[in-house]
Amino acid sequence: xxxxxxxxxxxxxxxxxxxxxxxxxxxxxxxxxxxxxxxxxxxxxxxxxxxxxxxxxxxxxxxxxxxxxxxxxxxxxxxxxxxxxxxxxxxxxxxxxxxxxxxxxxxxxxxxxxxxxxxxxxxxxxxxxxxxxxxxxxxxxxxxxxxxxxxxxxxxxxxxxxxxxxxxxxxxxxxxxxxxxxxxxxxxxxxxxxxxxxxxxxxxxxxxxxxxxxxxxxxxxxxxxxxxxxxxxxxxxxxxxxxxxxxxxxxxxxxxxxxxxxxxxxxxxxxxxxxxxxxxxxxxxxxxxxxxxxxxxxxxxxxxxxxxxxxxxxxxxxxxxxxxxxxxxxxxxxxxxxxxxxxxxxxxxxxxxxxxxxxxxxxxxxxxxxxxxxxxxxxxxxxxxxxxxxxxxxxxxxxxxxxxxxxxxxxxxxxxxxxxxxxxxxxxxxxxxxxxxxxxxxxxxxxxxxxxxxxxxxxxxxxxxxxxxxxxxxxxxxxxxxxxxxx
Amino acid sequence: xxxxxxxxxxxxxxxxxxxxxxxxxxxxxxxxxxxxxxxxxxxxxxxxxxxxxxxxxxxxxxxxxxxxxxxxxxxxxxxxxxxxxxxxxxxxxxxxxxxxxxxxxxxxxxxxxxxxxxxxxxxxxxxxxxxxxxxxxxxxxxxxxxxxxxxxxxxxxxxxxxxxxxxxxxxxxxxxxxxxxxxxxxxxxxxxxxxxxxxxxxxxxxxxxxxxxxxxxxxxxxxxxxxxxxxxxxxxxxxxxxxxxxxxxxxxxxxxxxxxxxxxxxxxxxxxxxxxxxxxxxxxxxxxxxxxxxxxxxxxxxxxxxxxxxxxxxxxxxxxxx
Numbered sequence: 001x002x003x004x005x006x007x008x009x010x011x012x013x014x015x016x017x018x019x020x021x022x023x024x025x026x027x028x029x030x031x032x033x034x035x036x037x038x039x040x041x042x043x044x045x046x047x048x049x050x051x052x053x054x055x056x057x058x059x060x061x062x063x064x065x066x067x068x069x070x071x072x073x074x075x076x077x078x079x080x081x082x083x084x085x086x087x088x089x090x091x092x093x094x095x096x097x098x099x100x101x102x103x104x105x106x107x108x109x110x111x112x113x114x115x116x117x118x119x120x121x122x123x124x125x126x127x128x129x130x131x132x133x134x135x136x137x138x139x140x141x142x143x144x145x146x147x148x149x150x151x152x153x154x155x156x157x158x159x160x161x162x163x164x165x166x167x168x169x170x171x172x173x174x175x176x177x178x179x180x181x182x183x184x185x186x187x188x189x190x191x192x193x194x195x196x197x198x199x200x201x202x203x204x205x206x207x208x209x210x211x212x213x214x215x216x217x218x219x220x221x222x223x224x225x226x227x228x229x230x231x232x233x234x235x236x237x238x239x240x241x242x243x244x245x246x247x248x249x250x251x252x253x254x255x256x257x258x259x260x261x262x263x264x265x266x267x268x269x270x271x272x273x274x275x276x277x278x279x280x281x282x283x284x285x286x287x288x289x290x291x292x293x294x295x296x297x298x299x300x301x302x303x304x305x306x307x308x309x310x311x312x313x314x315x316x317x318x319x320x321x322x323x324x325x326x327x328x329x330x331x332x333x334x335x336x337x338x339x340x341x342x343x344x345x346x347x348x349x350x351x352x353x354x355x356x357x358x359x360x361x362x363x364x365x366x367x368x369x370x371x372x373x374x375x376x377x378x379x380x381x382x383x384x385x386x387x388x389x390x391x392x393x394x395x396x397x398x399x400x401x402x403x404x405x406x407x408x409x410x411x412x413x414x415x416x417x418x419x420x421x422x423x424x425x426x427x428x429x430x431x432x433x434x435x436x437x438x439x440x441x442x443x444x445x446x447x448x449x450x451x452x453x454x455x456x457x458x459x460x461x462x463x464x465x466x467x468x469x470x471x472x473x474x475x476x477x478x479x480x481x482x483x484x485x486x487x
Numbered sequence: 488x489x490x491x492x493x494x495x496x497x498x499x500x501x502x503x504x505x506x507x508x509x510x511x512x513x514x515x516x517x518x519x520x521x522x523x524x525x526x527x528x529x530x531x532x533x534x535x536x537x538x539x540x541x542x543x544x545x546x547x548x549x550x551x552x553x554x555x556x557x558x559x560x561x562x563x564x565x566x567x568x569x570x571x572x573x574x575x576x577x578x579x580x581x582x583x584x585x586x587x588x589x590x591x592x593x594x595x596x597x598x599x600x601x602x603x604x605x606x607x608x609x610x611x612x613x614x615x616x617x618x619x620x621x622x623x624x625x626x627x628x629x630x631x632x633x634x635x636x637x638x639x640x641x642x643x644x645x646x647x648x649x650x651x652x653x654x655x656x657x658x659x660x661x662x663x664x665x666x667x668x669x670x671x672x673x674x675x676x677x678x679x680x681x682x683x684x685x686x687x688x689x690x691x692x693x694x695x696x697x698x699x700x701x702x703x704x705x706x707x708x709x710x711x712x713x714x715x716x717x718x719x720x721x722x723x724x725x726x727x728x729x730x731x732x733x734x735x736x737x738x739x740x741x742x743x744x745x746x747x748x749x750x751x752x753x754x755x756x757x758x759x760x761x762x763x764x765x766x767x768x769x770x771x772x773x774x775x776x777x778x779x780x781x782x783x784x785x786x787x788x789x790x791x792x793x794x795x796x797x798x799x800x801x802x803x804x805x806x807x808x809x
Contacts, residue, residue: 055603056596056599056600056603057592057595057596057599058584058595058596058599071603071606233585234581234584234585239584239585240587243584243585243587243588244587244588246588247587247588247589252489252492253588254489255491257491258489258490258491260805268489269489269490269491269805270488270489270490271488271489271490271493271645271743271744271746271747271801271802272488272746272747272748273747273748
């Protein structure tokens with residue numbers, strides 16, 4: 001039988017599955033033994049079966065080719081990311097610490113702004129952030145929570161350390177793929193699971209529901225609190241996730257037109273009349289939330305919702321105006337927030353980051369553009385990224401011009417040779433770079449789902465894992481603590 | 488239940504029922520046209536289905552641009568025909584996708600499966616004859632599975648009743664159109680009535696409504712137009728007759744709107760009660776006297792009114808704060 005790993009070539013930077021000498025790392029040992037017993041043809045067959053399952057279950061997006069609609073699945077790979085238990089403990093506590101600091105920062109931003117007067121962050125960064133929302137000033141959200149659902153992106157750097165690449169606290173998506181990828185794996189390759197060693201992820205929706213009830217408005221009984229998910233509609237690329245979570249939590253999935261606000265109270269329009277809504281898990285951007293408060297041209301919002309929220313009669317998760325905390329320039333200062341608000345050293349470190357808004361950073365950035373990855377602060381999804389070592393001189397010159405034109409909008413980081421994972425492509429295992437997005441839920445306290453979305457860059461040599469840029473995904477296995485009997 | 492969700496479930500029922508009807512009628516037309524070997528009956532058989540689905544004029548126009556366009560292709564696979572099976576299925580699948588959290592995984596996956604199957608069928612299928620039967624059969628059993636899965640895997644709540652309302656309204660409409668096209672398109676000359684052609688056309692009508700066996704089980708005598716029409720209007724036992732569908736719609740509507748304020752439901756309820764009473768009083772003599780075409784025309788108008796009232800007073804109403 002052919003060894004499925006023969007001819008496998010590691011990339012620069014660590015390989016998640018194999019040590020540099022080609023032996024499986026401890027976290028992968030049981031898995032590698034099972035997978036190694038299969039031929040590459042057999043692995044390929046299982047991969048194809050999992051793709052058929054995903055197509056049949058309609059977890060697809062539609063693309064248009066020659067005027068015809070074609071349904072595609074998000075590329076999925078049956079080789080998982082496996083995270084050892086002790087490493088996961090670091091990620092878990094690191095995220096809890098980070099979320100705590102971000103909430104303290106947001107509270108400060110919308111109240112005393114001590115971080116500016118104490119010189120932790122320049123005022124122009126804060127007030128120049130597009131997501132800074134004047135309506136939130138002085139407002140106290142229930143339980144003091146701003147970022148109920150947070151999904152930070154991590155990478156393992158060339159030295160093997162997990163580091164935070166960016167925070168997502170507006171409407172982080174992808175958790176449905178975490179659950180569906182696990183389901184697909186359990187159906188397609190059940191033999192590969194080491195018995196009882198992988199933490200289950202299926203209770204995420206239950207944790208989410210409980211957290212949403214914890215942050216209900218004052219005076220509403222827990223068993224009477226009505227929770228809904230607010231979606232922009234079925235044309236949104238994350239719509240599958242919205243329906244998935246609504247179904248799993250047993251709550252209504254609503255669009256703006258399903259809601260009305262009367263006397264600062266939000267109601268949904270039902271066949272039996274109006275029904276009061278207490279907690280809204282919003283998957284709509286702030287700009288489209290309320291045409292009276294934000295964009296008058298928006299048809300997606302609910303007139304009067306911002307006002308109802310401020311009156312305390314309905315809870316929004318996440319809070320409005322949280323985008324100031326995941327602004328790419330603000331990111332540079334998060335380690336300082338952890339020290340400033342919590343008096344602790346960050347458990348998970350940032351990537352070294354230059355923010356062009358700081359004069360000394362700007363010069364260093366422009367002098368080393370060919371070695372840096374430059375990101376626009378106002379974009380997400382990997383758009384507008386310039387990868388210095390891969391860019392032409394003309395591209396770099398144009399990039400410098402754009403940076404000097406609007407320094408507030410640019411950050412730069414050294415190119416990270418972040419870790420890769422074997423991925424089945426064209427019938428062979430190839431190393432592809434991957435990041436990790438764990439999800440943290442915050443109500444009375446912060447809970448981190450033991451798992452996460454592993455996104456993988458499918459194009460050879462690529463560092464961009466975003467699905468909008470041709471990335472795929474993998475299941476993420478967080479190993480449980482080893483049992484005492486096994487030492 | 489959210490009004491928007493109720494409305495979408497209703498339309499999902501309508502569209503799926505329509506898909507099944509198109510496939511069934513196409514199958515019958517196909518056999519009839521093959522059997523008659525390309526004589527006049529050939530074109531007539533297809534004209535009837537095109538008319539029943541509101542595609543007849545569109546087809547004539549499309550044929551001017553593309554003389555090779557076959558009625559089967561236009562009716563089943565064309566993306567240019569808004570009433571084609573493919574387009575109807577695309578709409579149904581989009582609705583199901585929007586409603587996904589309301590449907591069981593089994594129902595959703597079955598809808599998705601027939602959608603993918605139909606999508607995989609080549610659009611430039613000029614000679615569709617060989618694949619016709621298999622194609623229609625596949626779609627029909629797909630829809631039958633969905634209806635069965637709906638009954639066996641989805642909660643028997645308000646949503647399921649709205650879905651069923653949609654199914655029965657569409658079914659009543661399609662049955663009446665199937666009977667009507669016999670008069671409207673295939674209008675026999677006086678000397679044809681009772682002849683072989685007339686009889687075979689009525690058999691085709693029965694088969695188009697899945698009623699051929701049911702007719703034979705309930706009627707021992709000759710197959711005549713009035714007898715066929717009366718059965719398809721008035722049978723209490725045949726699940727595609729107008730009377731059966733209207734009564735089923737009424738039952739599901741009452742269940743679905745059980746907790747809706749009476750001020751809203753009264754409009755639909757009144758219309759349904761009248762329709763129920765009127766259908767109950769129909770017999771063969773009355774049908775012949777009024778004229779089958781005139782009767783069907785009037786009936787379709789009343790269904791349109793029921794549909795309008797459901798939207799105006801249930802789905803789209805803006806309730807006042809209690």
